[in-house]
Amino acid sequence: MDGLKNWIMLTAVLLSCAGQAAPEVLIPAGEYKMPAKLNQKSIKVAEFKIDMRPVTNAEYLEFVRQNPQWRKAGVKKIFADSSYLSYWPADLEFGDKSMANSPVVRVSWFAAREYCAWKGRRLPFTNEWEYVAQSPYKNRTEIRELILEWYGRGAEWPLASVEKGSANRFGVHDMHGLIWEWVEDFNTALVTGESRADGGLDKNLFCGAGASGAADPGDYAAFMRFAFRSSLQARYTVQNLGFRCAK
Template sequence: MVASARHTIETVTIPAGSFRMGDARGVGNPGDGETPVHEVYLDAFEIDATSVTNEQFARFVDDTGYRTEAEEFGYSAVFHLARTAPDDDVLGQPPQTPWWLGVRGADWRHPGGAGSTLEGVADHPVVHVTWNDAQAYCAWAGRRLPTEAEWEYAARGGLDGASYPWGDEAPDTDGTWRCNIWQGVFPSSNTLADGWLTTAPVRSFAPNDYGLWQTVGNVWEWCQDWFAADYYARSPREAPQGPDSGTVRLLRGGSFLCHDSYCNRYRTSARSSNTPDSSMSNAGFRTVAVTS
C-alpha cells in the first residue's frame, strides 16, 4: 500500500497486540537500557516497509526547497572508508572513534563529501539527516516518526523475544547473510561478504514476517522518543511514548558499521541515541501514519 501522493514509500499495517519489549537474551550493553524486559500493548498502526530512500527524500526537497542541517552547518560525519573528499575537507576526527571524520560538504546529496553524488543509489536509504530533518519530512508527508515501542514491535515481525527479525540464528548462518553489517576487521578492513561497504538498497536481503525490510543493519533509524537508560523500569504497558524530556533522541536498528568486536547493536532490542541535530552517514528513518 502506498501512503499518499507525496509519501510514496510502501506501507504495511501492523496488527494490534502485545509483545515483550527489551533484551530477552541478556547480551545488551547495560548503559543502553535494554532491560527490564516488559510487556507492551499497541493498537494497530501503519508503518513504512522500508527506510525513506534518497529518491523519496529528493521529492520532499524538490517540493519544499528544504535544506538539511548538514547543508546549513556545512559538514557531516562520514565513515573514513567512505570519504571521497580531499584531505583539506576533513575538519575533525574524534579520538574515541577515529573511524568517523567531520567532512566539509558532506550531506544527503553528497554522502562521501566532495566528489560523491546520488548516482546509482536512488533506492538506498537517505543518510546525513538529523532527527529535526526527519521531522520536517514528516510534516510535509503528513506522517510522523515511530515511537520506540512501535519500531520494535514492527521490527520483530511477530517473533517475540527473538534476537533478530528472522529469529535467533547468526546473521551468516549457512553462509547466507541476512543483513548489512560489517565483516572483517573493524574499522580497517571489510571483506564485503554481504555485498556492501556502506548502505545497501532498501529492499536487499529478506523482509520480516510483517513485510518490513532491513530493520536491523544498513542504517540506524530515528524514533520519536527521547532517550533515557532507565525508562523501561517505568514505561507504561499501553502505547509508551518515551520520557517527557531529554537531551538525545532514540535511534534503532544498528547499521552497516555494526560488528561484534565493538558493537552488537544490530539486534532487534538494541538502542542508541544522539542529539537531534546530529547527522551521519549511517542514519536515516522510516515513518508511520498519523491517526486521529
C-alpha cells in the same frame, strides 16, 4: 553525449520516484517484551502503519526540492550539524543514479520529522519500531547472529538499495542489516549523570550492568540499539543513520 544520456537516465529514475512515499504496512496490535529492559512486563502496542522500507535518496530529493529550507546549503545549523547530506555533491543532486534507491542518511532528527510531516506521517515511536524489528525473519537465533554480524562490520559505503533482503513476517524490509533509524522518542533513555535528574529514566535500557536482570540478557543487539540512541542529539547526522515514517 554520454553526459546527456546519463542525465536523461537519472531524470527518468527521479520522475518514477517523485511524489511517491514508501508503501505502508499495517501492523496489527500486539505485545512484546523489551529485551534490554530490566524485569519488563509485556508492552502493548496499538495498531499502526509503518513504511515498508526506509526513505530513499530520490524521495528525499523531492522533499528538498519543495522545501528549500531543508537543502544542505540552507538548513539552519540549529536543526542539523555540518555533515547534513554531506555526501550529496549539490543541493539538488545526490550523486550517481545508482544511489536513487539507497536509503537517505546524514539527516537529523529534525529533518526526518519534517519529511514525515510533509508526507502526512510521523516517525515511529521506540516501542513501535522495536515491536516490528523483533518480528523474526527466520528463527530468533539466526536473526540475532545476522544483526551482530552487521554491527561488527562497521559502516559500509556506498549503501545498498532498499528491499534487497527478505521481509519479516509483517512484510517490512530493512529493519536490520542496512542502516540505523531515527525514532520519535530516541532520547528517552538519555542519562545525564546527575542522579536526581535521572530519577525517571530507565538506565537499564542500555546499561550492561543491568543485563543480568533483563527480559532477555542474550539480546546484545537490543542493548546496542539503545546505547546508540542514547548517544545522539537531535541535530546529529550520521553516515549510516536514516529513517522511515509511521502513521
